[in-house]
Amino acid sequence: MKIRFKLNGREIEAEVEPNTLLLNLLREHLHLTGAKYGCGIGECGACTVLLDGEPILSCLTLAVEVDGREVTTIEGLARDGELHPLQRAFLEEGAVQCGFCTPGMILTAKALLDENPNPSEDEIREYLKGNLCRCTGYVNIVKAVKRAAEEMRG
Amino acid sequence: MSLWINRIDTHILPINFQYHAPETLEEALKLLAEYGDEAKILSGGTDLLVKMKQRLIEPRHIISLRNLTELRGISEVEGGIHIGAATKLREIERSQIIAERLPLLHEAVKAIGSIQIRNMGTIGGNLCNASPAADSAVALMTLGAELHAQSIEGERIIPIEDFFKGPGVTALKPVELLTAIRIPPPPENYGWAFMKIGRTSLDIATVNAAVLLTLRGGRIDLCRIALGAVAPTPVRAVRAEEHLRGREPTPELIQEASELVVEDISPITDVRGTAEYRVEASKALVRDALKLSIERAGGGGR
Numbered sequence: 001m002k003i004r005f006k007l008n009g010r011e012i013e014a015e016v017e018p019n020t021l022l023l024n025l026l027r028e029h030l031h032l033t034g035a036k037y038g039c040g041i042g043e044c045g046a047c048t049v050l051l052d053g054e055p056i057l058s059c060l061t062l063a064v065e066v067d068g069r070e071v072t073t074i075e076g077l078a079r080d081g082e083l084h085p086l087q088r089a090f091l092e093e094g095a096v097q098c099g100f101c102t103p104g105m106i107l108t109a110k111a112l113l114d115e116n117p118n119p120s121e122d123e124i125r126e127y128l129k130g131n132l133c134r135c136t137g138y139v140n141i142v143k144a145v146k147r148a149a150e151e152m153r154g
Numbered sequence: 155m156s157l158w159i160n161r162i163d164t165h166i167l168p169i170n171f172q173y174h175a176p177e178t179l180e181e182a183l184k185l186l187a188e189y190g191d192e193a194k195i196l197s198g199g200t201d202l203l204v205k206m207k208q209r210l211i212e213p214r215h216i217i218s219l220r221n222l223t224e225l226r227g228i229s230e231v232e233g234g235i236h237i238g239a240a241t242k243l244r245e246i247e248r249s250q251i252i253a254e255r256l257p258l259l260h261e262a263v264k265a266i267g268s269i270q271i272r273n274m275g276t277i278g279g280n281l282c283n284a285s286p287a288a289d290s291a292v293a294l295m296t297l298g299a300e301l302h303a304q305s306i307e308g309e310r311i312i313p314i315e316d317f318f319k320g321p322g323v324t325a326l327k328p329v330e331l332l333t334a335i336r337i338p339p340p341p342e343n344y345g346w347a348f349m350k351i352g353r354t355s356l357d358i359a360t361v362n363a364a365v366l367l368t369l370r371g372g373r374i375d376l377c378r379i380a381l382g383a384v385a386p387t388p389v390r391a392v393r394a395e396e397h398l399r400g401r402e403p404t405p406e407l408i409q410e411a412s413e414l415v416v417e418d419i420s421p422i423t424d425v426r427g428t429a430e431y432r433v434e435a436s437k438a439l440v441r442d443a444l445k446l447s448i449e450r451a452g453g454g455g456r
Contacts, residue, residue, distance in 0.1 A: 001173070018173035018216070024166065040164025041204045045270060054244070054273045059164070060203045061274070062196070064173055065220055108269065129356050130268020 003067040008076025016063040023047045023058035026073060034074035034103040045131035048104030049073050055108045074103035077110070086110055089148035097135035105131045109145045117153050164207045175218040182217060182331060183306045189215040190328035197240050198275040201283040225333055228252060234338040239278025246277060256337060258346040258364060262293035265348065268356050278332045281317065284324045287359040287383035291318065293348055294335065295380035295388055296366040302334040318387035341376055344368045345451025347443035351435050359383045360427040361435045365443040369451045374398045379440060384419040384432050391440065393417040403448045412441035
């Protein structure tokens with residue numbers, strides 16, 4: 001089946017099977033390996049991408065279902081070689097250890113800040129609860145989101 | 155579900171099927187009439203795809219509701235509040251109408267999974283998946299929701315009480331599609347509560363409960379209590395409701411009523427909790443939910 005969709009700002013076309021998962025289309029066919037395969041059943045959030053700006057799980061999404069829509073992966077956040085404020089804040093706050101959860105974490109945080117530019121700590125934790133981190137704990141991740149929020153508000 | 159982690163490769167979807175994305179409701183109903191038994195409705199996929207990955211079900215046809223905008227949206231209509239079956243959970247959570255008119259449903263929907271799950275999942279999907287633990291189900295049971303089912307033969311309305319037949323089983327015929335949920339206007343000055351016990355806040359419930367009640371002259375008038383994850387389907391705690399109706403809500407009465415919930419539940423032991431725990435948790439949850447509901451209804455409960 002032929003699908004067309006916007007991926008990180010560019011119109012693309014792909015040939016997929018009905019049972020191709022969005023995650024596998026991204027990773028194996030389009031070679032965007034930012035989104036990760038974690039649990040495969042919607043528990044961990046490592047495969048999170050943005051669909052029309054909203055975080056969704058690409059391991060539980062059929063590729064055909066994104067036909068005509070807009071997908072953003074972690075590879076689409078930097079602009080002209082310049083990291084997104086969230087990416088920079090995650091580095092600066094040491095919010096990354098093994099890095100496996102980081103792409104999903106940052107994309108979910110981006111959706112949060114797009115919706116609520118000044119979230120409280122509780123709001124950040126509530127919004128990010130579907131993204132599991134097994135290394136650093138969440139303290140530096142929350143700090144990084146707050147720091148990015150401040151920077152983005154100017 | 156977590157039992158399956160690492161036992162099955164959930165990396166791919168190991169099932170071949172034909173994918174249909176009808177443009178109209180009529181077209182969708184025709185597909186259901188043709189493929190009924192062999193078809194599954196895709197409306198979010200957060201439960202369906204997990205079951206397919208685990209090969210618990212292997213449908214030959216997938217009928218996606220993604221193009222059916224007529225099945226989405228929330229509106230106030232004569233006879234209550236109308237929610238299209240394919241309305242995303244997140245849309246319900248964000249809806250001003252729901253937050254103001256049906257805060258009980260707002261809270262129950264917010265308790266479902268994560269942001270990602272609620273961006274994908276739909277209210278109709280949550281109901282048709284027929285998990286005994288579905289958070290929206292207990293809320294809708296106390297709200298007296300009516301479910302609209304359509305087939306090419308026409309429409310029928312199923313009271314939510316009659317909808318759940320067992321784990322994963324509903325009253326829908328294979329050719330029928332759940333199109334809408336209609337919630338009658340709630341009574342004036344009602345008190346309500348939604349409560350859930352889970353290991354973490356994004357878990358499937360170990361036990362969940364919803365209460366809706368009204369007071370008249372200091373006595374409990376209307377009273378509905380529903381519990382989830384403690385029987386093969388979400389259930390009403392009828393005996394407790396009867397015990398409360400027409401009586402003054404004293405702490406003793408509330409305690410007695412919450413003990414009575416055991417009459418209407420039949421919990422099992424699974425990964426999320428033991429049967430014994432669920433019995434005790436049900437009593438405590440109903441007691442707390444009753445107290446909060448009475449307070450919200452303007453009564454003296456603490």
